[in-house]
Amino acid sequence: MAEREHLRITGVQAVSALGRGADTLLAGVLAGAPAFTPVRRFDTTGRRVTVAATLPEVGTLADELTDAVDRACRAAGLDRTHRAGVALFLATHGGPHSLPARPAGGGDTAPEVPALAGHLARRCGLGGRTRTYTTACVSASTAVADAATLIGRGDLDRVVVAAGYLVEPDQYALFDAGRALAADGAVRPFSAGRKGLLLGDAVVAVVLESARAAAARGAPTVATVAGWGRAGDAYHPCQPHPEGRGLARAVEAALRRAGLPAAAVGYVNANATGTPYSDASEAAALGRVFGAAAGRIPVSSTKSVHGHALEASGLLELVVTVLTLGHGKLPVNAGWLGPDDTCPLDVITDAPRPAPTPHALTLNAAFGGANTALLVSAP
Structure with a gap:
C-alpha cells in the first residue's frame, strides 16, 4: 500500500462520562455540557479538587476494554475468521487502581499491564501480535x-487500537498535589482565567485497515487517517517548548505524509488541557505551521467536556474528531470566559459550527516533550 493510500477506520466504540457508544459521545460533545461531577469512586477527602468526569457504573478496565474491542470489531464487520490474524495495540496506564476489583465471588481478577494486552486479544479472538503503550498522554495516538x-508498508492488513483509563486515586492525587487540577471545577482551554485540567474516564477501540483489506470485505469507512506525525522537543521534563516547536514539527510531518497543504485543514481538535503554559505553547505551534491563517481555523478542545483521559486521550479525541467530521458539525470549547492574548485562535465557543472542509487535525502532547498529530478526513 502506498504511503498516501489513506488508512481506513472501519469500526469505533467509545465509553466516557458522556455515556456509552459512538452516538452518545457525538451527542455529548456537540451539546457541549461538561460532564464533571463530584468523585464518588474513591475518597477525595483532603484533596484540593474533588471533581472529575466519571461514568457512574463501570466494570473492571479489562472487562470494559474487552467490550469496547468486541463492539468495534462488530461495527467493522469483523467476524471470528477475520479476527484471527488481527493485531492489538493497547494504550493504558495500568496499575492496580486502574483495574477496579470485581465484587466478591465475581470470578477471575483482571490482569495488569503488560499481560492485559494478551488477555484482551485472547478474549476477543484477535490472533495477531500485541503491543502495549504507556507513554503518557501520547500513548494512544502513538x-x-x-x-x-x-x-502502510504492508506488514499488517488491520490493527485494533484500544485505549483505556478510568479515573483512579493515585494519578488523581499526583495531579492534585501538583496543583494541575482546576480548582474552579471547569476546564477552560485557550480561555482567559483558565485554571488547569480535570481527569476523565475513557475506554475506546478503533479498527484500522488498509484500503485493500477493507474493500475486500466491503467494510464501512468511518473516516480515513490521511497523515500522522511525531516529534519531540526535549525542552523540559514537564513543559512544552514555549514556541511549540515539537508540536509544530509533528503537524508538518502529518501534512507531508498526507500530501495536503496546510490550507486544507478545516478544524483542529486541540490537545489543550486548560493549563496556562501548555495552551499558549500549542497556540504558538499552530501559528508556526499556519501563519496568519491560524487565527481563522476553527479550534476546540473537547477535554473541556469529557476531561483528560491520560493514555486514552488520543484515541477518544480521534473518535470525537472523525464522528464530528462525519456529522458535518464541529464541537464547542466549553468553559470559555474570554480571549487570551497568548492564544490568538478562532476558538469555537457558542455553538457547533458547520465543518468547512473534510480534513481535520487532532493533536496530543505529553510530559517529556512528546508530541503527536493525526490528520483525518471524512469518508
Missing part, C-alpha cells in the same frame, strides 16, 4: 501512528 506505519 499506537495509531505505529499501526498506520505498519499497515
Whole structure:
C-alpha cells in the first residue's frame, strides 16, 4: 500500500462520562455540557479538587476494554475468521487502581499491564501480535501512528487500537498535589482565567485497515487517517517548548505524509488541557505551521467536556474528531470566559459550527516533550 493510500477506520466504540457508544459521545460533545461531577469512586477527602468526569457504573478496565474491542470489531464487520490474524495495540496506564476489583465471588481478577494486552486479544479472538503503550498522554495516538506505519508498508492488513483509563486515586492525587487540577471545577482551554485540567474516564477501540483489506470485505469507512506525525522537543521534563516547536514539527510531518497543504485543514481538535503554559505553547505551534491563517481555523478542545483521559486521550479525541467530521458539525470549547492574548485562535465557543472542509487535525502532547498529530478526513 502506498504511503498516501489513506488508512481506513472501519469500526469505533467509545465509553466516557458522556455515556456509552459512538452516538452518545457525538451527542455529548456537540451539546457541549461538561460532564464533571463530584468523585464518588474513591475518597477525595483532603484533596484540593474533588471533581472529575466519571461514568457512574463501570466494570473492571479489562472487562470494559474487552467490550469496547468486541463492539468495534462488530461495527467493522469483523467476524471470528477475520479476527484471527488481527493485531492489538493497547494504550493504558495500568496499575492496580486502574483495574477496579470485581465484587466478591465475581470470578477471575483482571490482569495488569503488560499481560492485559494478551488477555484482551485472547478474549476477543484477535490472533495477531500485541503491543502495549504507556507513554503518557501520547500513548494512544502513538499506537495509531505505529499501526498506520505498519499497515502502510504492508506488514499488517488491520490493527485494533484500544485505549483505556478510568479515573483512579493515585494519578488523581499526583495531579492534585501538583496543583494541575482546576480548582474552579471547569476546564477552560485557550480561555482567559483558565485554571488547569480535570481527569476523565475513557475506554475506546478503533479498527484500522488498509484500503485493500477493507474493500475486500466491503467494510464501512468511518473516516480515513490521511497523515500522522511525531516529534519531540526535549525542552523540559514537564513543559512544552514555549514556541511549540515539537508540536509544530509533528503537524508538518502529518501534512507531508498526507500530501495536503496546510490550507486544507478545516478544524483542529486541540490537545489543550486548560493549563496556562501548555495552551499558549500549542497556540504558538499552530501559528508556526499556519501563519496568519491560524487565527481563522476553527479550534476546540473537547477535554473541556469529557476531561483528560491520560493514555486514552488520543484515541477518544480521534473518535470525537472523525464522528464530528462525519456529522458535518464541529464541537464547542466549553468553559470559555474570554480571549487570551497568548492564544490568538478562532476558538469555537457558542455553538457547533458547520465543518468547512473534510480534513481535520487532532493533536496530543505529553510530559517529556512528546508530541503527536493525526490528520483525518471524512469518508
